[in-house]
Amino acid sequence: MSPRAKCAASTRDTMLACARRRFLEESYENVGLRDIARDVGVDVALVGRYFGSKENLFHEVLRGTRCDWLDAGIGAEELPAFLAAMVLRKEEAEDREDLDRLLIILRSASSPKASELVRTAFREDVIEPVARLLPGPDAELRVAIAFSIVTGTSVMRTFMGVEPLLGCEERALEDKLARLLKDALIGDPVPTSG
Amino acid sequence: MSPRAKCAASTRDTMLACARRRFLEESYENVGLRDIARDVGVDVALVGRYFGSKENLFHEVLRGTRCDWLDAGIGAEELPAFLAAMVLRKEEAEDREDLDRLLIILRSASSPKASELVRTAFREDVIEPVARLLPGPDAELRVAIAFSIVTGTSVMRTFMGVEPLLGCEERALEDKLARLLKDALIGDPVPTSG
DNA sequence: AGGCTATGTCAACGGCTGTAGACATAATTA
DNA sequence: TAATTATGTCTACAGCCGTTGACATAGCCT
Numbered sequence: 001m002s003p004r005a006k007c008a009a010s011t012r013d014t015m016l017a018c019a020r021r022r023f024l025e026e027s028y029e030n031v032g033l034r035d036i037a038r039d040v041g042v043d044v045a046l047v048g049r050y051f052g053s054k055e056n057l058f059h060e061v062l063r064g065t066r067c068d069w070l071d072a073g074i075g076a077e078e079l080p081a082f083l084a085a086m087v088l089r090k091e092e093a094e095d096r097e098d099l100d101r102l103l104i105i106l107r108s109a110s111s112p113k114a115s116e117l118v119r120t121a122f123r124e125d126v127i128e129p130v131a132r133l134l135p136g137p138d139a140e141l142r143v144a145i146a147f148s149i150v151t152g153t154s155v156m157r158t159f160m161g162v163e164p165l166l167g168c169e170e171r172a173l174e175d176k177l178a179r180l181l182k183d184a185l186i187g188d189p190v191p192t193s194g
Numbered sequence: 195m196s197p198r199a200k201c202a203a204s205t206r207d208t209m210l211a212c213a214r215r216r217f218l219e220e221s222y223e224n225v226g227l228r229d230i231a232r233d234v235g236v237d238v239a240l241v242g243r244y245f246g247s248k249e250n251l252f253h254e255v256l257r258g259t260r261c262d263w264l265d266a267g268i269g270a271e272e273l274p275a276f277l278a279a280m281v282l283r284k285e286e287a288e289d290r291e292d293l294d295r296l297l298i299i300l301r302s303a304s305s306p307k308a309s310e311l312v313r314t315a316f317r318e319d320v321i322e323p324v325a326r327l328l329p330g331p332d333a334e335l336r337v338a339i340a341f342s343i344v345t346g347t348s349v350m351r352t353f354m355g356v357e358p359l360l361g362c363e364e365r366a367l368e369d370k371l372a373r374l375l376k377d378a379l380i381g382d383p384v385p386t387s388g
Numbered sequence: 389a390g391g392c393t394a395t396g397t398c399a400a401c402g403g404c405t406g407t408a409g410a411c412a413t414a415a416t417t418a
Numbered sequence: 419t420a421a422t423t424a425t426g427t428c429t430a431c432a433g434c435c436g437t438t439g440a441c442a443t444a445g446c447c448t
Binding site: 026027029030105106107108109110111112115118119122123127138140141143144145147148149150151152153155156159160161162163164165168173176177179180183184 | 220221223224299300301302303304305306309312313316317321332334335337338339341342343344345346347349350353354355356357358359362367370371373374377378
């Protein structure tokens, strides 16, 4: 409790924060432990010692902040607009954490060492909690389709920098996304238009 | 013209094919030149010699097969159903090439060395040709939104292995995707529901 | 003060990567 | 047959990576 000149828990938290920022901008392989250590101002060996392995550090980053879909008290009705706003979040948005975790997951989706972790994180932290907000037996399928839209738009904007999605009128894009998400989440699962 | 016992152009093509298959399943960094060389049954130095650098090999893989959106004679009306079918392609589909190129692009979207290449490839090979099939001034924006759906669904299915998207009734998913894509491509850009 | 523990640094290892140059062999050509 | 070119192999080099063990220093406790 009495704070040492340098508190281990504090630097460990700093490591987690810096690692989080790195994993948000680069994929698992492209983030080096030396990069994180340099951000913290510390030797590489220390991060290795505190977290055992890079894989475990990534695991703790993923599990660090829990999702608060349910804490926010979102209902099925508000979900489309909420997700659309999350995708187009301005900086300093209060739901930054949720999109950040999704982006971290997506960044390392193709990393063999991390693929197992990101898959379960996505399922347990995103699909299942959100599906619990929806009625119906195929809630998970509809949520998966909705998050395909969220994921795709985020990838296009953040990773690929597709210009028409970045430079367009944000309000129009947000409305369009909300409409698509509403159709994905609430619309009939099978059109049967014939 | 007279074929040597071992034709250089032939092995070069084999290298391209093997590289293509590798880049389809792993990201840029996770594909080693030695992996490709082993697939071909050849030494690493040879692929280095034929293609100069790994980055150039990746470039040639991306530019290898041109997209044939226009050759297929797809019209704006058929585009939603066509894209939905492409996402859910069965093996041996004839439009395998187009989805493959998209998946290669997405695999390496977060690879610093390849990000520049994949961005321009996505813009020039996907967004722009498809946008040319659509009327209206904001065609590129609508195409970008539509390909957010295509991209997201492909990432969910191929990279993340999200189960409800893989094990569900394919016909229902295809119809739902087609409906979403139609709304994204042809629906009003701005709802203005008030 | 003296011992002890927490906190962190330093040096190095083995492994893998892309790349480059020297070398070997087979096929063509003069 | 002799020379030359095409095709491919072998060796090796820096560089980065995650990981490990030995060492240093500062703070706490008795």
